[in-house]
Amino acid sequence: MTQVLSAFAVWAAGFALNLWLANGPARDTAATRLAVPMIFGATILLMWELLVRGLGVPTVILPPPSMIAQTFAANLPVLWADFTQTILKGALSGYIIGCGAAFLTALLVDRYDYLKRGLLPLGNFMAALPIVGTAPILVMWFGFGWQSKAAVVVLMVYFPMLVNTVAGLQDTTSMQRDLMHTYASTWGQTLRLLRLPAALPFIFNGLKISTTLALIGAIVAEFFGSPTQGLGFRISTSIGALDLGMVWAAILVSALAGTAFYGGMTALERRLTFWHASQRK
Amino acid sequence: MTKRWQFPPVLAMVLALIGLWYLAAIPMNIKEVLTAAERAGATVQPASAQERRDMSNLSLVFQNPGQIGDSWSTQRPILPAPHNVLVELYDSTIDEELNGRRGLVRSGSLSNRSLVYHGLVTLNATFLGFLIGSCLGIALAVGIVHSRVMDMSVMPWAIISQTIPIVALAPMIIVVLYSIGIQGLIPKAVISAYLSFFPVVVGMVKGLRSPDHMQMDLMRTYNAGQMTVLSKLRLPSSVPYLFASLKIAIAASLVGAIVGELPVQKGGLGARMLAGSYYGQMEQIWAALFMAAALAAILVWAIGAAEKATLRKMGMAQ
Numbered sequence: 107m108t109q110v111l112s113a114f115a116v117w118a119a120g121f122a123l124n125l126w127l128a129n130g131p132a133r134d135t136a137a138t139r140l141a142v143p144m145i146f147g148a149t150i151l152l153m154w155e156l157l158v159r160g161l162g163v164p165t166v167i168l169p170p171p172s173m174i175a176q177t178f179a180a181n182l183p184v185l186w187a188d189f190t191q192t193i194l195k196g197a198l199s200g201y202i203i204g205c206g207a208a209f210l211t212a213l214l215v216d217r218y219d220y221l222k223r224g225l226l227p228l229g230n231f232m233a234a235l236p237i238v239g240t241a242p243i244l245v246m247w248f249g250f251g252w253q254s255k256a257a258v259v260v261l262m263v264y265f266p267m268l269v270n271t272v273a274g275l276q277d278t279t280s281m282q283r284d285l286m287h288t289y290a291s292t293w294g295q296t297l298r299l300l301r302l303p304a305a306l307p308f309i310f311n312g313l314k315i316s317t318t319l320a321l322i323g324a325i326v327a328e329f330f331g332s333p334t335q336g337l338g339f340r341i342s343t344s345i346g347a348l349d350l351g352m353v354w355a356a357i358l359v360s361a362l363a364g365t366a367f368y369g370g371m372t373a374l375e376r377r378l379t380f381w382h383a384s385q386r387k
Numbered sequence: 388m389t390k391r392w393q394f395p396p397v398l399a400m401v402l403a404l405i406g407l408w409y410l411a412a413i414p415m416n417i418k419e420v421l422t423a424a425e426r427a428g429a430t431v432q433p434a435s436a437q438e439r440r441d442m443s444n445l446s447l448v449f450q451n452p453g454q455i456g457d458s459w460s461t462q463r464p465i466l467p468a469p470h471n472v473l474v475e476l477y478d479s480t481i482d483e484e485l486n487g488r489r490g491l492v493r494s495g496s497l498s499n500r501s502l503v504y505h506g507l508v509t510l511n512a513t514f515l516g517f518l519i520g521s522c523l524g525i526a527l528a529v530g531i532v533h534s535r536v537m538d539m540s541v542m543p544w545a546i547i548s549q550t551i552p553i554v555a556l557a558p559m560i561i562v563v564l565y566s567i568g569i570q571g572l573i574p575k576a577v578i579s580a581y582l583s584f585f586p587v588v589v590g591m592v593k594g595l596r597s598p599d600h601m602q603m604d605l606m607r608t609y610n611a612g613q614m615t616v617l618s619k620l621r622l623p624s625s626v627p628y629l630f631a632s633l634k635i636a637i638a639a640s641l642v643g644a645i646v647g648e649l650p651v652q653k654g655g656l657g658a659r660m661l662a663g664s665y666y667g668q669m670e671q672i673w674a675a676l677f678m679a680a681a682l683a684a685i686l687v688w689a690i691g692a693a694e695k696a697t698l699r700k701m702g703m704a705q
Contacts (some may be wrong), residue, residue: 121536128536139539146540167567224396228404234638235683236645239656239676242664247415247465317550329649330664345562361551 109160114152120149129314169350177351178358180382184340185359191336193363195252196324200259205316209309212271218343226272235264238326254331259323263316270315274308275301307382311376317367321360407468414444415466416458416681421447423461424454467670476672476677478501499654502678506657510682512572512644516579517637523580524587527627532587532595532621533613549585557646565616575647575655582643583636590632594625627703630694637686645679655698656682 124142132138149309151171157163161314165173215221241258248254262333278301286296337356344352421431421439431438433452439447448455459468467475479502484491489498497504527545530537561574598620606616646655656675663671 124536124540128539133535142539143543144537147544167563220396221400224400227397228400231684234634234687236638236642236676236679238642238646239660239672239679242660242672243669246664246667246669318551326646326649330661341675350563357551364551365547 107160113156113160116152116156117149120145120152136384162171166350169354173351174354174358178355179351181352181355184335185355187242187335188337188340188356189359191333192253192255192324192328192338192360193321193367194311196255196327196336197259197320200254200256200323201263201316201320203256204260204263204320205267205313207260208267208312212275213270213297215268215272222272226269229265229268229272233269237262237265238323241323241327242330242344246328250331250333255324255327255336259320260328261324266315266319267312269309270312271305274305274312277308278304295327306379307375310379314368314371314375316366317371321364321367325360405469408466410474412454412466412468413458413466414448416461416464417444417447417451419463419465420454420457420461421451424451424457429454463667464669467673471670472673472677473626474675479671481680484680488643502656502659502674504658505586505654505675506678506682508653509641509648509657509679512575512647512655513579513637513641513682513686515572516576516643517583517640520574520580520583520640521587521633521636523584524584524632525591527584527588528591528595529617531592533617545585545588557643558651561647571653575644579640579643579648582639586632586635586639587629590628591625594628596619597628598624623701626697627694630690630697634687634690634694637690638683641679641683641686 124145127138127142127145141384154168155170155172158168171201211225238258240261244257244261245254248257271385282300283296286300291299323338325338325341328336329342332339337360340356341353344350344356390678416437425431425434425436431454432447433441433442456462459471464471479500483498483501484503486495487498487500489500491497497507527537527541531542532538558576560578563575564570564577570621595617602620602624608618609615611619645656645657645660648655649661657680659675660672663669663675
């Protein structure tokens with residue numbers, strides 16, 4: 107009971123602290139901007155721990171964060187092997203192939219108006235489809251190894267990336283294009299010096315959307331068949347064994363990988379598109 | 388100005404894709420076809436199946452050009468030709484309901500072997516999840532716009548929550564909810580809701596903040612309270628943003644429902660796909676996939692139609 111009460115006390119304290127930080131004298135500093143979400147997250151974790159212990163929730167349903175952390179620390183080699191199998195081999199290779207292919211297609215589509223009017227509506231349509239559903243087919247074609255996971259990822263990231271890149275390549279004004287024309291610059295020069303830089307914000311938007319899609323594709327594809335390692339395999343087999351600590355540890359790995367992947371792309375974006383309005387301070 | 392008639396580009400692309408599909412079906416299915424032809428007594432180029440196993444599909448095609456036609460009508464294709472999928476789609480929807488033993492005509496209820504039934508199961512979960520997700524998203528957005536603390540503390544976590552591949556964790560959510568006695572529609576809807584709330588939050592925050600200073604100042608001169616500003620200015624001006632995000636949300640919610648059906652084999656398009664993959668019924672998977680695609684198209688189209696009608700009523704249509 108005291109644990110349940112202290113959970114609410116923690117919540118009240120965290121909320122009061124955030125309220126003071128967000129509206130108090132330090133409201134616009136960078137430290138506050140970082141601290142507020144951190145405090146919010148820490149409050150949630152503490153409440154989770156206290157409530158699970160206080161209410162006696164069975165660990166089969168919801169393990170406390172401390173137990174997840176323990177399992178995570180105790181199984182680092184296993185989780186690292188899963189990480190290599192799913193993220194590095196499956197998701198990353200598919201991501202690179204898919205985004206690269208979409209980029210090249212976008213260049214083609216941008217060059218030929220006929221292709222643009224034909225492929226773009228199709229691409230928009232395909233981007234809304236449940237492409238995850240092709241996972242069983244691709245696993246059957248490419249086998250249980252990482253190749254089939256990469257294939258699912260390629261299909262999943264291709265259309266969002268294509269649509270975004272094409273939209274980006276069109277994002278120049280006729281004034282700018284005319285200027286390049288008066289310089290007698292070739293198509294390649296215009297592309298390199300004007301249109302690619304102008305398209306970068308859109309390209310990064312596509313790349314960022316694709317990071318999550320890539321992880322989803324790689325993990326879901328493992329449910330349809332995988333070697334005896336991989337995050338999807340770990341999750342589905344640990345559920346069978348009711349080893350919820352391990353399940354959550356695998357989730358933690360995928361969450362960390364997803365956030366790091368996304369964060370990495372955002373950092374790269376900030377470096378390359380520092381001139382864009384959305385990045386200026 | 389006379390408009391030159393042009394072959395519609397989209398149609399051309401679709402035809403090209405279908406053509407590619409038929410071409411790809413030849414090498415994909417050639418091994419099965421040759422095995423069947425050998426059993427039927429025809430002479431095929433490398434005579435034994437063992438030799439054929441180690442050869443590439445393409446060289447088999449070139450050595451046995453006579454068997455190409457059979458690639459599009461083989462019994463157990465690796466890549467079924469488009470017309471095979473359409474036949475399967477017809478068989479498992481209209482034909483199954485009209486003539487099947489358990490179909491609508493004979494038994495009075497939808498057959499559990501038909502895609503109509505499975506599509507409806509998926510649609511139910513999609514709608515419930517979409518409803519929960521979009522209501523939650525709107526509520527969260529209203530909170531974020533009105534409270535600085537919520538904006539600063541919730542928004543970063545909402546973004547981080549989307550970098551977690553939650554669809555992949557769907558089976559766990561379902562099993563956990565199952566173990567505390569919740570099953571059926573709710574677990575699938577929870578996953579759908581999780582996927583659909585984020586686009587709504589982002590779109591609505593943008594929409595609720597879209598009124599400019601002039602409009603906000605006008606409300607202030609009327610001495611309007613926060614609730615009045617919300618209902619008379621912020622909500623109406625966020626409608627275009629809302630519909631744009633609802634379109635994304637309903638597509639995401641369909642994906643969530645399908646993935647949520649994978650671990651529990653109790654009907655739905657996702658269950659159909661997994662069953663097809665277990666039993667090697669490629670046509671069944673493709674038919675379920677087509678059904679899902681059609682559903683997604685119809686749902687997005689329906690929201691688009693609602694958007695057009697609403698905006699016209701509100702006088703905001705372009």
